[in-house]
Amino acid sequence: MYAVVKTGGKQYRVSKDDILKVERLPGEAGEIVTLGEVMMLxxxxxxxxxxxxxxGASVAAEILEQKRDKKIIIFKKRRRQNYRRKKGHRQHLTVLKVTEILTDGAKPKPAAKKKAAPKPEKAADKPAEKKSAPKAEAKPAAAGGKDDLKKLSGVGPVLEEKLNDAGVTSFAQIAAWGPKDIEEFDEKLSFKGRIEREGWVEQAKELAKGEKE
Known part of the structure; x- marks a missing residue:
């Protein structure tokens, strides 16, 4: 059996156990969602x-992952107007696995509950553990002190102060950022894609080499 289902303004032909990526749906990994707009069976x-x-028809699917698609670049230019605009966009997606194709108003089976891991026994002599630091924690600053982060494209005194307040004080720290670090700092400091758009990581690598020399 197969179905043609509509979600996010698009139509998909699906069968049981198919994996598909759709426009982001609310929910966490492991939850069951119901797609009610079935156009054909x-x-x-x-x-x-x-x-x-x-x-009475619907498609039940399990959320496997919430992710973002590959980045696309939007570039606008007007001739002889000195007008250039460059923006990046990464679409939010939900990865689904089709579990059932339902008819006659049937309801989907509930998701299998995962067994919770046993709690470790508390040692009477152990002191209370400290709370873990936030995810977007900056890596230790370079021993040589603060670098002039205003050398990065698009960074002025205000952005430099924001980075310093977040614990980012050297080119070496920015050069070591990976995709997760970039995404976390972008959201934490409301840079709106500026880090990737301006190429801070590549610039920081070159500037860090110059500082060493």
């Missing part, structure tokens, strides 16, 4: 076409 030679949807 097919079972061998028997095909049911909705008007516009098939009554």
């Amino acid at each position: 097919g079972d061998g030679g028997d095909v049911t076409v909705g008007a516009p949807v098939v009554d």
Whole structure:
């Protein structure tokens, strides 16, 4: 059996156990979501076409992952106007695995509950553990002191102060950022994609080499 289901303004042909990426849906990994806009059902030679949807039909799917798609670049230019605008966009996606194709108003089976890991026994002599630091924690600053972060493209005194307040004081720290670090600092400091757009990591690597020399 297969179904044609609509979500996020797009239509997908799905069967049981198919994996598909759709526009972001609310929910956490492991949850079951129901897609109610079924446009068509097919079972061998028997095909049911909705008007516009098939009554009582739905598709149940398990959320495997919440992720972001590959980055696309939007560039606008006007001739002889000295006008250039460059922006990046990464679409939020949900990865689904189709578990059931339902008819006649049937409801999906609940997701299997995962067993919680046993709690470790508390040692009477052990002091209370400190809370873990936030995810977007800056790496230790270079021993040589603060670098002039204003040398990075698009960084002025205000952005430099924001970075310093977050614990970022050297080119070596920025040069060591990976995709997760970039995303965390981008959201934490509201840079709106500036880090990747301006190429701070590549610039920081070159500047860090110059500082060493």
